[in-house]
Each structure stands twice: as structure tokens, then as C-alpha cells.
Amino acid sequence: MANFLTRTRARSGSRLHWTDWVSYAYLIAGLLVMFGPVLWLVMSSFKTESALAKFPPTFLPYSQKEVVVAGYDKPLPLFRAKDEQGLIRELAQVRRIGLVATMVDPAAPSSELRVNINDRTPVNELKFAGANYTELFGKFAFGHYLWNSVFITVVATILTLLFNSMAAFALSKYQFRGQKTVFLLIIGTLMIPPTIILVPAFLVISELNLLNNLWGVILPAVATPTGVFLLRQYMLTIPDELLEAARMDNASEWRIYWKIILPLAAPAMAVLAIFSFMWRWNDFLWPLIVLSKSENFTLQLALNAFQGELNTQWNYLLAMTVITLIPITLVFAFLQKYIATGIASAGVK
Amino acid sequence: MAFFSGLLGFIFNLFEPLFRLGQKWLGHSRIGWMFVGPNLLVIGIFTFLPIAINLIYAVTGGVNLLPTQRPFTGVENFSILLECRDYMDLQSCRTDIFWRSIFNTAKFSLIQVILMMFFSLVTALVLNRNIIGRGFWRGVFFYPVLLSPVVVALIWKWLLQSQGVFNAGFVAMGAAPVDWLLDRHWAFFWVVVVSIWAHMGFYMLILLAGLQAIPKDVYEAAEMDATPPWRLLTRVTLPLLMPNLIVVLVLVMIRAVQTFDEVFVLTGGGPGSATTFIVQYIYQTGFAEQIHLYGLAAAASLILAVGLMVLTLAQLRLSKASDAGKVKK
Numbered sequence: 176m177a178n179f180l181t182r183t184r185a186r187s188g189s190r191l192h193w194t195d196w197v198s199y200a201y202l203i204a205g206l207l208v209m210f211g212p213v214l215w216l217v218m219s220s221f222k223t224e225s226a227l228a229k230f231p232p233t234f235l236p237y238s239q240k241e242v243v244v245a246g247y248d249k250p251l252p253l254f255r256a257k258d259e260q261g262l263i264r265e266l267a268q269v270r271r272i273g274l275v276a277t278m279v280d281p282a283a284p285s286s287e288l289r290v291n292i293n294d295r296t297p298v299n300e301l302k303f304a305g306a307n308y309t310e311l312f313g314k315f316a317f318g319h320y321l322w323n324s325v326f327i328t329v330v331a332t333i334l335t336l337l338f339n340s341m342a343a344f345a346l347s348k349y350q351f352r353g354q355k356t357v358f359l360l361i362i363g364t365l366m367i368p369p370t371i372i373l374v375p376a377f378l379v380i381s382e383l384n385l386l387n388n389l390w391g392v393i394l395p396a397v398a399t400p401t402g403v404f405l406l407r408q409y410m411l412t413i414p415d416e417l418l419e420a421a422r423m424d425n426a427s428e429w430r431i432y433w434k435i436i437l438p439l440a441a442p443a444m445a446v447l448a449i450f451s452f453m454w455r456w457n458d459f460l461w462p463l464i465v466l467s468k469s470e471n472f473t474l475q476l477a478l479n480a481f482q483g484e485l486n487t488q489w490n491y492l493l494a495m496t497v498i499t500l501i502p503i504t505l506v507f508a509f510l511q512k513y514i515a516t517g518i519a520s521a522g523v524k
Numbered sequence: 525m526a527f528f529s530g531l532l533g534f535i536f537n538l539f540e541p542l543f544r545l546g547q548k549w550l551g552h553s554r555i556g557w558m559f560v561g562p563n564l565l566v567i568g569i570f571t572f573l574p575i576a577i578n579l580i581y582a583v584t585g586g587v588n589l590l591p592t593q594r595p596f597t598g599v600e601n602f603s604i605l606l607e608c609r610d611y612m613d614l615q616s617c618r619t620d621i622f623w624r625s626i627f628n629t630a631k632f633s634l635i636q637v638i639l640m641m642f643f644s645l646v647t648a649l650v651l652n653r654n655i656i657g658r659g660f661w662r663g664v665f666f667y668p669v670l671l672s673p674v675v676v677a678l679i680w681k682w683l684l685q686s687q688g689v690f691n692a693g694f695v696a697m698g699a700a701p702v703d704w705l706l707d708r709h710w711a712f713f714w715v716v717v718v719s720i721w722a723h724m725g726f727y728m729l730i731l732l733a734g735l736q737a738i739p740k741d742v743y744e745a746a747e748m749d750a751t752p753p754w755r756l757l758t759r760v761t762l763p764l765l766m767p768n769l770i771v772v773l774v775l776v777m778i779r780a781v782q783t784f785d786e787v788f789v790l791t792g793g794g795p796g797s798a799t800t801f802i803v804q805y806i807y808q809t810g811f812a813e814q815i816h817l818y819g820l821a822a823a824a825s826l827i828l829a830v831g832l833m834v835l836t837l838a839q840l841r842l843s844k845a846s847d848a849g850k851v852k853k
Contacts, residue, residue, distance in 0.1 A: 231692035349556035375577035398566035429543035457672030
């Protein structure tokens with residue numbers, strides 16, 4: 176059995192070398208370090224407010240069991256406590272004054288007992304507090320933030336695909352004067368970090384009356400040099416004969432673009448779509464500047480604003496964080512291979 | 525689905541007459557402009573125009589957003605940022621927070637580059653071995669790259685809070701709990717850790733792609749000569765990986781200099797100014813403080829631009845040098 180487990184794929188029969196053991200140890204440590212924090216966050220988001228305040232924290236969302244006792248309006252917290260005879264019983268706490276807790280037996284609620292609070296320990300149960308999530312929609316304009324994020328991401332991605340593929344088509348399939356210059360200009364913007372033009376870009380947006388407007392976030396983002404580069408490289412591999420044949424049939428250039436080039440460039444378009452989705456969903460600095468009214472906030476902005484204001488309400492903050500990371504996680508889970516190859520081949524971000 | 529593609533088809537058809545008209549007017553030789561036009565327009569308005577305006581901002585003062593209503597002040601903004609009575613003592617500078625942010629950024633970039641290169645290289649080397657479930661492990665290390673900076677910061681803020689899991693570990697070992705993000709040294713330490721955690725996978729992937737592009741026969745030849753593993757690494761793998769290493773080095777550098785969002789959400793630049801970096805300084809000067817000093821922010825961003833340009837040029841030099849080295853071999 177051990178022999179089977181430690182056999183490597185390459186040289187079947189040979190055992191694991193010590194370097195293999197080190198490699199696997201490194202990988203497992205990596206698994207803990209990379210996934211652990213996210214997992215901890217997700218588990219914590221299911222904890223009740225009182226469980227969140229507990230120290231030391233537990234990994235699983237335990238919270239104190241509550242029982243409904245006849246004669247009391249609210250459910251009472253359950254404790255394991257020593258009664259007067261020194262027997263351990265499960266008792267519900269009615270009230271607590273100083274060091275003395277008044278407790279009742281849920282089975283016989285008529286007689287109250289007095290117990291020293293040091294003689295009782297809470298009874299915990301595993302309970303996932305879904306309320307953290309459901310209450311988000313009622314308590315805050317959460318649906319609004321979600322909608323803003325989705326709107327920006329979807330519209331910006333569609334426009335990015337359209338504008339970038341048109342530009343890439345022009346730069347790969349036509350020869351016109353100034354073509355090289357245009358290509359260099361577009362690729363050159365890769366070198367210009369958006370942070371450097373923050374102030375004047377803000378001016379442009381405010382002059383266009385796009386402050387506090389979702390379009391102010393969308394429009395500047397739709398002409399990405401990365402996208403043009405990626406698509407152009409791909410379109411160069413599409414044979415020109417196809418275009419010539421279509422022109423023979425008197426197809427217009429626009430028809431050629433969207434009936435021939437776009438379908439053929441679908442794989443590259445898919446990679447760019449994933450990228451664009453990631454970029455826009457995760458955007459922070461630019462929306463932070465353009466959108467200052469809270470009803471226009473994206474999820475990222477809302478999260479940032481909440482962590483300042485709602486320092487004590489970690490339960491909502493955690494639930495909101497988890498919701499924000501779900502779409503990206505789904506994209507990742509299903510398209511991991513394409514993301515990886517896309518980045519590795521283009522070396523882009 | 526059919527409805528959606530029908531709608532898409534309808535929208536696309538709307539453009540058809542427009543482009544036919546354009547084709548008639550411009551002729552086939554210039555129709556390319558119609559396709560590249562929208563993209564160019566957006567880049568022109570939101571990138572090139574701002575670059576030009578930025579230069580105006582940098583040499584004008586006041587608090588007015590409109591460039592035409594700002595008084596010309598020449599190099600005043602730059603001297604406000606850069607002047608110090610004694611350059612050995614940051615406190616004597618006119619804007620000591622600017623110098624602090626530069627100093628912090630430089631320190632952060634340096635430390636981060638070394639650690640990031642190390643960890644992404646080690647991870648790439650491990651993942652390039654013949655291990656079971658390579659795709660899964662690659663995904664594990666890559667996943668945080670996709671998370672938004674805000675989410676990354678909040679995850680770590682949650683772990684590092686005074687009642688968080690790190691303090692639980694500390695207390696379990698009998699030590700006193702630490703306010704990780706309220707101590708200037710610890711805060712800086714965690715900013716570096718979080719940044720590496722969040723971005724290492726990206727650089728690991730570039731290096732992994734580089735490693736997998738190295739031809740197998742090189743290793744077969746080395747195996748024939750019974751080259752010891754360490755020698756194989758330092759004499760074969762690393763030299764062949766040099767172009768990718770340089771790309772990663774420069775990308776890490778450029779990104780480190782521009783670090784903003786994670787740190788802003790995690791520490792807010794604090795405690796004090798211990799984790800205030802240059803982009804945060806620009807953001808605060810231009811947007812967050814009561815009086816928006818656009819001129820100062822623009823001047824600071826021009827200084828940042830010069831810094832980045834130097835880095836990019838250094839990259840070109842480096843990659844040329846490494847290419848030349850390869851040709852010689």
C-alpha cells in the first residue's frame with residue numbers, strides 16, 4: 176500500500192525522493208496559507224453576532240442553544256449548570272443579577288433555581304446564521320449596490336469586447352496610413368498607470384457631467400490596450416482569404432467584421448470577457464473617485480465605507496464580503512484553465 | 525437565448541448602413557479608421573487628454589478644478605513637495621508626509637520585490653515538478669489574485685483584529701495579544717504579507733509558463749552528465765528562465781510602486797503614516813482632504829510617472845542585456 180502511494184507517475188516503481196516530500200509539504204502549507212483565510216472568512220460569516228465576539232474564536236459557527244420555555248415570551252439561552260444538589264442539569268437562564276443567575280428547567284418551568292454564574296457553562300450547537308445574509312437586503316441598500324456592480328460589470332464588458340475587437344480588426348486586417356502610430360498609441364497606454372492621471376481624468380468626467388453616474392465608471396474603462404493587443408494577436412492568425420471571398424460576394428466591411436471575424440475570434444473574446452469581468456467587478460480606486468453618493472456605490476465601495484462606519488457590525492460586513500467574492504470564485508472555478516493560459520500567454524493584467 | 529442573439533443581431537444590423545456609407549466616403553483604404561475610431565476616441569478623451577491637462581495642473585495653484593481658472597505658479601508645486609531644509613531630516617521638509625510616503629513606498633517595494641521573487645520562483649519550481657494534481661495546486665496559489673483588493677483587505681483585517689485568529693494562536697501559546705494593525709512595525713509587516721499573498725500567484729504563473737517553455741532535452745542532456753540538482757538549477761534552469769525573471773521583477777516593481785487599494789482598506793495608511801504610500805498621498809491631496817489641492821496631486825503624480833519611466837527603461841536595458849547574453853551562448 177505504502178509502495179503504491181509513494182510511487183511517482185514518471186518513473187513507475189521508483190519511490191518518492193526526499194525532494195518530493197518537501198514539495199508536497201510546501202504545497203499543503205500553501206493550501207493552508209492561500210485558502211485558509213478565505214475559508215475562515217466564509218465560516219465566520221455564518222456566525223451570530225455574539226459568537227463573533229467570542230474569544231478565542233472557533234472555526235465552525237457555534238452559537239449558544241436557545242430553548243422555548245412555556246411561560247416565557249422569548250427563547251431562553253441554555254446552560255449546563257450545577258443545581259443545589261450538585262447534579263449537572265441542562266437549564267435555561269431567565270435572568271442574571273450579579274453573580275447569581277435565575278434558571279429554570281425547560282421540562283418543569285414552574286420552579287426557578289438560583290445558580291452561581293461560575294457553575295454554569297453555555298450549551299453550544301452548530302448553527303449557520305443565515306440571517307447575516309438575509310438581513311443585508313432589508314437593513315442596507317444592499318440590492319442597490321449589487322445592481323450597480325452588476326450593471327457596471329456587464330455593460331463595461333460588452334462595450335470593451337465591442338470596441339476592442341473593432342480596433343483589433345482594423346489593426347490586423349487593414350493597411351491604412353497611420354496604422355502603426357495608432358497601434359503604438361494604444362499599446363503605449365499600457366505604460367501609463369491610471370493613478371497618474373487621476374486628477375485630470377476626474378476633471379474630464381466632471382466636465383462631461385458624469386460624476387456620480389455609473390457611466391462615468393464604465394466609459395473610461397472600455398478601451399483597454401490589453402484587450403486590443405490580445406485580440407489583434409489572435410486575429411492575425413485568421414487567414415485573409417476568408418475576407419477576400421466575402422468581399423467577392425459583395426459583403427460590407429461591417430458584415431465581414433461581425434459575421435466572419437467575431438465568430439472566429441470567439442476564444443480570444445472569451446478570454447478578454449473573463450478579464451474584463453474581473454477588472455470591472457474588482458475596481459476600486461476609480462469608482463471611489465467618480466461615485467461619491469452612497470446610492471451609486473458599487474459593492475466594493477459599500478464594503479469599504481461599511482468597514483469604517485460599522486466597525487462593530489462584523490456579521491453584516493463578513494456576509495457582504497462573502498457575497499462580493501462569490502462571482503469571482505465561480506468564474507475561477509469554471510474557467511480556471513482559460514484564465515491561467517490567458518495570463519501566461521499574454522503576460523497581462 | 526434566441527431572443528438575445530436576435531437582439532444582438534438587430535443592433536449589429538443598425539450599424540451596417542452606417543459602415544456602408546463610410547465605405548463609400550472614405551474608400552477601402554481608410555475604412556480601418558471607422559473600426560479603430562471608437563477605441564481611439566475613448567483613449568483620447570480619458571487618457572491622452574488627461575495627460576495633457578495633468579501638465580497644466582502641475583504648474584498651476586489654487587483649488588479650482590477648471591485649468592483656465594487656475595493661477596500659474598511655475599515650479600511652486602514641485603518645490604512645495606520636494607524642498608527640505610535638511611535632506612537628512614524628513615521633519616524639516618515642507619511636505620514631510622510626501623517624503624514619508626516616498627520613503628515608505630521605496631522600502632515596501634524593495635522588501636516586497638525580494639520576497640515576491642523568492643516565493644513565486646519557489647512555487648513555480650515546485651509546481652513544475654512531476655506532482656499529482658498540478659492543475660489543482662496551481663489554482664490554489666492563483667486564486668487570491670482574482671479577489672478584489674477590498675475583499676483581500678477585509679479578509680486579513682478580520683484575521684488580524686484584536687479578537688482574531690492570530691491573537692487566538694498567540695494567547696494559546698501563552699503570549700499577550702497584539703494589536704497587529706495598530707503597531708507601526710507590525711502594520712508594515714502585514715501590509716507586505718498581504719500584498720504577497722494576494723499577488724504571488726500571478727507572477728508564479730508567468731514563471732511557470734517560462735519553466736514549461738524550457739525544452740526537455742536540455743534536462744535530458746544534463747541527466748546524462750549526472751548533474752547534481754542544485755547545479756542544474758543554478759546553471760541551467762535559472763539562466764534559461766532569466767527573461768521571465770526580469771519581466772516579473774519589473775512587473776512586481778511597477779505594481780509595488782503603485783500599491784494603493786489593499787493597503788488603504790487594510791490600514792488606511794496608518795498607524796500614523798507608517799503605511800502611507802505615494803498613490804494614497806496623491807488620492808488624499810487631490811480628493812479626500814477638505815481642500816482639494818489638485819496642483820500638488822498632479823505634481824506628485826508626475827514625480828511618480830518619472831519614477832515608473834525609469835523602472836520601465838531599466839527593464840528595457842535589462843531584457844536587452846539578457847537577450848544579448850542568450851545570443852552569445
